[in-house]
Amino acid sequence: MAKSSKRRPNTNGSAKKQLKRILADANAHSDPLAALPSAFLSVNLNNNNNVAAAADKNNDTAAATTAHATKNNNHATIHYYKSPLPSSLLNQCLDLFETNMGGMYKKSEWGLNMEEKKKELQHDDARFLIILLDEHKDTTTPHGRQTPSSPNNDIAAASIAATSDNSENISTSPKQEVIGFAHFRYEQDEDSSSLKNNNPITYLYELQISPSQTSNGLGQKLMTIIELLSYKFRMTKVILTVFKCNTGAMKFYLQKLKGYEVDESSPSNFEGEENESVEYEILSKRIGKGGICAGVMDTI
Secondary structure (H helix, E strand, O other), X not given: OOOOOOOOOOOOHHHHHHHHHHHHHHHHOXXXXXXXXXXXXXXXXXXXXXXXXXXXXXXXXXXHHHHHHHHHOOEEEEEEEXXXXXXXXXXXXXXXXXXXXXXXXXXXXXXXXXXXXXXXXXXXXXXXXXXXXOOOOOOOOOOOOOOOOOOOOOOOOOOOOOOOOXXXXXXXXXXXXXXXXXXXXXXXXXXXXXXXXXXXXXEEEEEEEOHHHOOOOHHHHHHHHHHHHHHHOOOOEEEEEEEOOOHHHHXXXXXXXXXXXXXXXXXXXXXXXHHHOOOEEEEEEEOOOOOOOOOOOOOO
8 A cells, every 4th residue: 555645754863874774785685585494485375166166157257267277276486576576577466456456546535546556666675575376287277467356355555666676586487477465665764753763664565465365374474574574684663554444454464463553653643633534544563672573583
């Protein structure tokens, strides 16, 4: 979801220099997942017989293609990318965003602007975790770009983007399908009300999972990796924005995941009619040596 305008930077002096060093170090890594066990990045998917049958019944060709594909291929892998994304992956991520969030954006005061969303995903500092369906061993199984069609994905967050040298990114085949992705960025805490706004944070702009895969724990898996990377690179928080009307996403972050709460900068914490009418909440989780990630990535 688009980043709130309520947050503004205000840094100076040596603290600002330290902040720049931390962010530069975090952004410099081309493959921070390399130190993780390969099994940790492998995903086993549930059989999608029911999803495929429902899509066939409703004559939903795109959903049926994806469901039948994942029904016959129960494995996927999580990959890390720096911007710019290969066009095949960029287009699939845009399609998935529009499928899951298009309706909510159209009803919001922001509206839906896919050209702006594309620019966000092409921002220099954008970083991505993308879940790619492993290629089918049966070459007769249909492939193609995934175009999810269900509008009811409960897991969603935010959105802004990136552009960088992609030569080190993992090469992809046209047959590889995106079934989920997270778009995040390492940046400065922009809470103007805080005296500690020199802190580096991870801002999560998008967490999108294919409607056919929402029961496989993919959102939790991506969030776990983002939190581990945030701890590794000395970020102090993971911050994200969620539409209040997206009750599934609110429940996911505040109840299913551990440690997330309404951030001190969220409009709901301030008095005034203007703040009461805001359509979103800003959520966050503190990351650090006393947190859940402490010790997990110390050797990475």
